[in-house]
Amino acid sequence: MIKDLKRVRNIGISAHIDSGKTTLTERVLFYTDRIHKINEVRGKDGTGAVMDSMDLERERGITIASAATYCEWKNHNINIIDTPGHVDFTVEVERSLRVLDGVVLILCSVSGVQSQSITVDQQMKRYEVPCIAFVNKCDRSGANPAKVARQLKDKLGHNSVLMQLPIGLEDRHEGVIDLVAMKACYFEGDHGERVAVKDIPENMRDQAQEARDEMIDAASLFSEELTDAILEESDISDVMIKKAIRTGVLARHITPVFLGSAYKNKAVQPLLDAVIDYLPSPLDINNEAIDLDNNEESVVLESNFDKPTVALAFKLEDGQYGQLTYLRVYQGSITKGSTLINSRDGKKIKAGRLIRMHASQMEDVEEIPAGHIGAMFGIDCASGDTFVSPSINYSMLAMHVMDPVISLSIVPKDNKAQINMSKALNRFTKEDPTFKTYVDHETGDTIIQGMGELHLEVYVERMKREYQAEVTTGKPRVAYRETITQKALFNYTHKKQTGGAGQFGRVAGAMEPCEEEFEFVNKITGGRIPTQYIPACEKGFQACMAKGPKLEFPVTGIRVTIDDGAYHAVDSSEMAFQAAARGAFLEAYGKARPVIKEPIMKVVIETPNEFQGSCMGLINQRRGIIQGSQEEGVMSVIESQVPLSEMFGFSTILRSATQGKAQFTMEFSSYKQVPQSIAEDIIKQKQEEKKA
Amino acid sequence: MLKKDLNLRSPIEKIIGIDNITTSNFGAVLSRAGVGKTRFLVQIALTRLLQDEKIVHVSLDDSMEKINLRYNEGYTNLVDSIGYVDPQKALRLWDDINLNKVGISYNEASFDTTKIRDYLKSFNKAQLPMPALMIIDGLDFDEDITEVLEELKSLNQEFAISIWFAMRSHRDEALGKDGYPVQLETRQKLFDKAVFLQPVNNKIQALVLKDGNNTNQKFLLEPATMMLVPGNT
Numbered sequence: 055m056i057k058d059l060k061r062v063r064n065i066g067i068s069a070h071i072d073s074g075k076t077t078l079t080e081r082v083l084f085y086t087d088r089i090h091k092i093n094e095v096r097g098k099d100g101t102g103a104v105m106d107s108m109d110l111e112r113e114r115g116i117t118i119a120s121a122a123t124y125c126e127w128k129n130h131n132i133n134i135i136d137t138p139g140h141v142d143f144t145v146e147v148e149r150s151l152r153v154l155d156g157v158v159l160i161l162c163s164v165s166g167v168q169s170q171s172i173t174v175d176q177q178m179k180r181y182e183v184p185c186i187a188f189v190n191k192c193d194r195s196g197a198n199p200a201k202v203a204r205q206l207k208d209k210l211g212h213n214s215v216l217m218q219l220p221i222g223l224e225d226r227h228e229g230v231i232d233l234v235a236m237k238a239c240y241f242e243g244d245h246g247e248r249v250a251v252k253d254i255p256e257n258m259r260d261q262a263q264e265a266r267d268e269m270i271d272a273a274s275l276f277s278e279e280l281t282d283a284i285l286e287e288s289d290i291s292d293v294m295i296k297k298a299i300r301t302g303v304l305a306r307h308i309t310p311v312f313l314g315s316a317y318k319n320k321a322v323q324p325l326l327d328a329v330i331d332y333l334p335s336p337l338d339i340n341n342e343a344i345d346l347d348n349n350e351e352s353v354v355l356e357s358n359f360d361k362p363t364v365a366l367a368f369k370l371e372d373g374q375y376g377q378l379t380y381l382r383v384y385q386g387s388i389t390k391g392s393t394l395i396n397s398r399d400g401k402k403i404k405a406g407r408l409i410r411m412h413a414s415q416m417e418d419v420e421e422i423p424a425g426h427i428g429a430m431f432g433i434d435c436a437s438g439d440t441f442v443s444p445s446i447n448y449s450m451l452a453m454h455v456m457d458p459v460i461s462l463s464i465v466p467k468d469n470k471a472q473i474n475m476s477k478a479l480n481r482f483t484k485e486d487p488t489f490k491t492y493v494d495h496e497t498g499d500t501i502i503q504g505m506g507e508l509h510l511e512v513y514v515e516r517m518k519r520e521y522q523a524e525v526t527t528g529k530p531r532v533a534y535r536e537t538i539t540q541k542a543l544f545n546y547t548h549k550k551q552t553g554g555a556g557q558f559g560r561v562a563g564a565m566e567p568c569e570e571e572f573e574f575v576n577k578i579t580g581g582r583i584p585t586q587y588i589p590a591c592e593k594g595f596q597a598c599m600a601k602g603p604k605l606e607f608p609v610t611g612i613r614v615t616i617d618d619g620a621y622h623a624v625d626s627s628e629m630a631f632q633a634a635a636r637g638a639f640l641e642a643y644g645k646a647r648p649v650i651k652e653p654i655m656k657v658v659i660e661t662p663n664e665f666q667g668s669c670m671g672l673i674n675q676r677r678g679i680i681q682g683s684q685e686e687g688v689m690s691v692i693e694s695q696v697p698l699s700e701m702f703g704f705s706t707i708l709r710s711a712t713q714g715k716a717q718f719t720m721e722f723s724s725y726k727q728v729p730q731s732i733a734e735d736i737i738k739q740k741q742e743e744k745k746a
Numbered sequence: 747m748l749k750k751d752l753n754l755r756s757p758i759e760k761i762i763g764i765d766n767i768t769t770s771n772f773g774a775v776l777s778r779a780g781v782g783k784t785r786f787l788v789q790i791a792l793t794r795l796l797q798d799e800k801i802v803h804v805s806l807d808d809s810m811e812k813i814n815l816r817y818n819e820g821y822t823n824l825v826d827s828i829g830y831v832d833p834q835k836a837l838r839l840w841d842d843i844n845l846n847k848v849g850i851s852y853n854e855a856s857f858d859t860t861k862i863r864d865y866l867k868s869f870n871k872a873q874l875p876m877p878a879l880m881i882i883d884g885l886d887f888d889e890d891i892t893e894v895l896e897e898l899k900s901l902n903q904e905f906a907i908s909i910w911f912a913m914r915s916h917r918d919e920a921l922g923k924d925g926y927p928v929q930l931e932t933r934q935k936l937f938d939k940a941v942f943l944q945p946v947n948n949k950i951q952a953l954v955l956k957d958g959n960n961t962n963q964k965f966l967l968e969p970a971t972m973m974l975v976p977g978n979t
Contacts, residue, residue: 208811663856667864674868682810682849685856693810 059336059357059425061130063329064382066150066183068174069160074190078160078316078325079123079134085247085323086125086132122369122380122411122427127326133410133427149437151177152450153368153382153427156303156333157185158325163197163223163313166686167205168660175210184303186310186332187212188325192220193227193315196687203311212309213302215272218324219265220313221255230313230321231258233266234295239324246319272308273298296331303332336425341384343440343448346397353448355385357424362386362443363394365422366450367435370485372520377481380411380429384450386443387423388430394441397449403441406432436484458490458503459653459698459722462510463528464517465499474523475500482513489513499528506720507702532699533653534736535725536602537611538646541566546641547620548634556625559583559634561591563616565642572599573613583619583631590628591616594635603640604648605740610725614639650733652697656723659692659708661716666690668711676700677729695723699732748831748839749796755827757786757974758793761941761952761965767793768878771902772936773910776927777943782950783912784808785972786943787881788820790910795843799878803847804862806854806884813849823971848877854884859897866905876905883912887929895936915942926955943967949975 067075124133135150151157157178161171178185187206189199199220206214218230221238229240231254238255242248254262270290274281277298283290302308312328314321336357343364344350355364363386371378381388388394392405409416410428422428435441440449466472479491479502490503504510507530517523545562561583574592583591595614602609619634657678661669663685669692673680678696701720708716728736753764767773767790775783775790784805791801803813818840825836852861862880869876882898885891902909915927922931930940940956950967954960966975 208809663853663861667861668868670865671868671871674865674874675872679845680848682814682851684810684851685853687853691810 057359057423062133062335062425063130063333064133064135064153064155064336064425064427065329065333066135066154066157067160068151068157068178069162069171074162074316075160078158078188078190078322081245081316081319081322082132082134082326083123083125084245085326086127122429124410124427128330130330131426132326132329135427149368151181151183153366154183155336155339156329157183158329158333159185159187159309161187161189161202161206162194163189163192163199163202164194164687165660165689166198166202167209168691172210175212182306184306184334186303186312186328187214189311189313190316192223192313192320193225193318195224197223197227198687199223199311199313206309206311213272213307214309214311215269215299216265216313217269217299217310217328218313218321219258219262221258227315227318227320230324231262232324233262233269234292236262236266239321241320241323246322249323270295273302276302276305276307300332304334304338343384343450346447346449355448358385359387359423361424362446363388363392363441364443364446364448364450365394365441367437367439367441370435370437370481372481375407376432377434378409378429378431379433379435380427381422381441382427383422383424385424387421388428388441389421393444395444395447396435397440397442397447398436402444403433403435405430437487457533458488458505459533459655460506460510461501461503461531461533462514463494463497463499463501463531464514464525465528467524467526471523471525474521475517475525478513478517478521478523482516503533505722507705530702532697534605534607534728535651536604536607536609536648537651537727538565538567538643538648539727540647542642542646544638544642545618546634546638548630548637550630551625555627556622557627557630557633558620558622558625559587559627559630560618560620561616561631561634561638562618563614563638565639565646566613566615567611567646568613569611570613571610572596575613575615577615577617578619579617583616583621584626587621587626587628587631588616590631591619591635594632595639597632598636598639598643602648603643605650605737607650610651650728650736651725652699652728652732654695654723654726655698655701655720657694657696657701657704657718657720659694659716659718661690661692661712663688663690665712665716666692669708669716672704672707672711676704677732696720697726697728698722748835751828752824753793753796755824755973756789756793756796757952757965757967757972758789760974761954761963762790762939762957763960764793764797766939766957767908768797771908771938772899773908773939773941774913774930774937775910775941775943776913776915776930776955778915778917781943781945782967782969782972783914783943784816784883785820786941786952786967787883787910787912788816789824789972791847791879791881792817792820792824792843794879795846797878798843798846800846800875801848801879801881802850802862802865802877803881804850804852804883806852806857808851808883810849810851813851817844817847817849820972823973827971827973854886857885857894859894859901863897863901866901866907869905877907880907880909881912882909885911885913887911887913887933895933899936910939913940930955945969 067079069075122135124131135154161167189202191197192199203214203216206212217233220227221229221231229238231238238252240250242250273295274284280294280298299310310332312325316322341355342352343355345353365381365383365388367379367381369380388405390405390408394403394405396403408419408422408428408430410419419428442448466475482489483491488505492501494501502510514525514527517525541564543564547560548557550557574595576588599609659669666683670680670683673694673696676696677700678694681693683690683692708718753759775786777783791803794801805813821840825831898909913929915929919928922928924931926934937956942953942955944951950969952965952967954963968975
């Protein structure tokens with residue numbers, strides 16, 4: 055592995071589903087000599103792209119797990135993480151962004167900035183990842199890269215600037231004009247592997263000059279040298295422009311836009327040049343950890359091989375040789391046989407076989423130095439764990455993980471399936487923090503929870519394929535919550551005298567709605583409840599939040615204020631005050647007008663214009679609220695908020711309503727109160743379940 | 747309380763009358779480009795939103811984001827006209843009423859009332875309250891749009907939804923023989939309400955062109971906010 059970190063790039067490829075991420079990655083691997091044959095996604099050759107390593111991915115044409123791979127380009131090491139495009143798998147995208155230094159944002163030249171691009175962009179902002187854009191599919195009918203660059207500005211607020219102009223569009227797309235070198239690039243050979251650099255076609259010279267002036271104007275904001283050169287009308291070198299753009303990109307103040315068609319093998323090599331020219335090396339990025347031995351103070355990590363090691367496990371895979379853990383090393387290095395500590399549980403591990411991945415093929419390495427991404431065999435850990443040298447106790451900052459919104463009961467078909475299912479669930483929960491599982495003690499069913507129908511569907515399918523665990527699934531269930539809508543007072547005395555030591559505690563105060571999950575306010579004065587019993591009161595109230603008295607859904611948004619109480623010198627205890635708090639909660643809860651809340655999803659439908667009216671109708675019929683609809687060329691985008699409970703089976707309904715031409719994305723938005731009529735149905739259903 | 751206050755401050759209350767909007771079938775706001783037709787229409791829509799009614803804003807010019815921005819701005823102007831309002835309260839009210847607004851942006855070339863019909867039908871199908879008002883902004887009244895207007899008229903009758911249009915007139919065009927801009931003159935029978943906006947001495951004058959007894963009343967509006975100039979009617 056290259057130790058000169060200036061020549062290392064850790065990049066991700068992010069985009070909306072079906073924008074051509076996997077196709078682009080395949081081309082990159084081909085041009086960098088990592089593969090010798092190009093396979094298409096859902097290819098006619100039946101092979102599928104190399105990056106889609108799971109059978110399921112190849113079948114559905116979507117990339118579920120982030121396959122990590124590396125390649126070399128012009129004496130640089132590029133580590134690439136191919137990320138999933140479907141919103142249900144965004145935790146994968148989030149995890150990738152956590153360990154990456156830069157991103158290539160792929161946009162479709164026909165569809166432009168789509169809903170998922172917006173989500174990915176928000177995630178990039180959260181992790182402050184610099185990016186460059188690639189407008190793909192310029193060979194498609196209706197391609198309009200200039201419009202897409204404008205949308206980057208208008209919809210995502212990027213300071214986008216075109217670095218290339220297309221030579222022909224749609225079926226006449228031949229190549230691109232490089233506005234820095236002011237040359238035309240054509241791509242020759244069976245797979246476009248030979249880049250032919252020629253003069254700009256006569257009829258495009260003026261247009262190219264105008265676009266170059268615009269680009270230089272935008273770049274000049276990031277370089278005094280360039281500004282001076284413009285003012286003095288002296289020569290502007292390519293290096294000067296590239297340096298200015300790079301500064302802008304690293305500060306996330308400019309987004310250079312490149313064009314091409316990965317499928318038609320056009321302009322992938324210039325994009326690789328751009329990755330090297332404009333995206334940051336590990337040295338350009340400020341990475342921080344928290345020092346667990348020093349009040350969780352932030353510590354800046356240095357890409358120094360001699361410093362103690364700090365590495366983050368960002369992805370787990372179960373392979374034939376056991377668990378494969380993908381790591382990004384931020385400081386120091388991991389060598390074969392070195393001792394590391396998992397800072398989450400303090401467990402000591404010995405680094406065994408180290409590899410770097412090329413999709414499903416492995417290459418053994420002796421060391422993974424700082425700044426690089428690699429994988430390690432034979433360690434037991436969870437995704438998001440930090441590994442450090444024994445001399446330090448750092449943890450990388452926690453990743454943003456959302457709570458699951460949907461659950462499904464699964465029942466194994468036989469005993470063998472039961473054993474395999476447990477193994478699979480154990481693996482999946484370690485791999486994916488948004489996938490959770492538990493056993494419902496009342497029904498004895500195993501419940502899996504996740505971020506959407508497709509998310510759970512994929513795991514059920516993986517159980518069958520990878521673990522031979524045949525399971526039957528129940529109906530998907532929504533993760534309802536309970537809350538209160540008005541203030542209610544409580545004054546509860548817990549008194550028990552049944553021989554032996556008695557129990558006594560009285561708590562009084564109020565319960566009211568609030569924005570936080572749970573808030574406890576202590577306004578006890580004059581020692582009416584002794585200080586040592588206050589935490590017990592809080593514990594008692596909090597214990598009631600897990601299962602609401604109304605329908606046994608978790609309770610949220612409650613502020614409890616205690617302002618009065620009483621104790622007994624002998625009979626009061628922590629247990630007595632916990633019991634008093636539980637009694638007080640039940641007493642006030644019924645009076646505080648409890649209601650049920652349900653998860654509301656942000657649903658974005660993209661449909662051909664002719665189906666816009668009927669798609670809006672589908673949302674209306676699902677208690678949805680349409681926020682707006684926009685025609686963009688031949689397609690319409692409808693943004694709406696719809697209760698998750700109404701979205702089951704929506705993909706089938708949408709397909710049949712639009713002849714399969716529309717697609718939708720869905721992500722969690724917020725919790726909102728369930729209308730009365732629906733609440734009554736839920737109550738009825740819950741009662742029937744209890745009876746059964 | 748805030749809702750009531752806002753409705754009282756609304757320029758629509760004075761110029762058209764809030765009850766009047768609920769009974770109108772077809773209404774038009776006329777002016778030459780850039781005077782404030784859309785902003786006036788947004789105020790009309792806001793009055794309906796403040797009555798907890800649903801509205802649909804169809805634009806052939808603005809993007810969905812732009813439509814949303816216009817409503818945000820219109821609401822802010824209305825709130826600011828009261829004086830001090832608890833910002834949290836104002837925001838909560840906006841969050842509530844904003845749910846009843848649907849902005850639809852169409853390409854002018856592909857604008858087709860069938861899509862609107864499909865959409866409105868779905869309210870009946872799902873037994874939901876029908877939107878009370880539809881704003882149509884960007885329709886070119888210099889063209890022959892008789893067919894589109896007839897279809898919209900049939901929507902108005904079928905779904906009992908009021909429709910208000912932005913109608914662009916031109917500075918250098920003479921008025922018709924009935925004193926209306928030509929865009930309205932030929933279609934005056936279709937419209938039962940019409941307001942004409944024109945700049946007068948750094949203000950905007952709203953002249954009621956068509957509204958029974960109120961016809962020919964004049965009001966002055968602040969050009970920046972489209973709120974009534976105090977004491978100046």
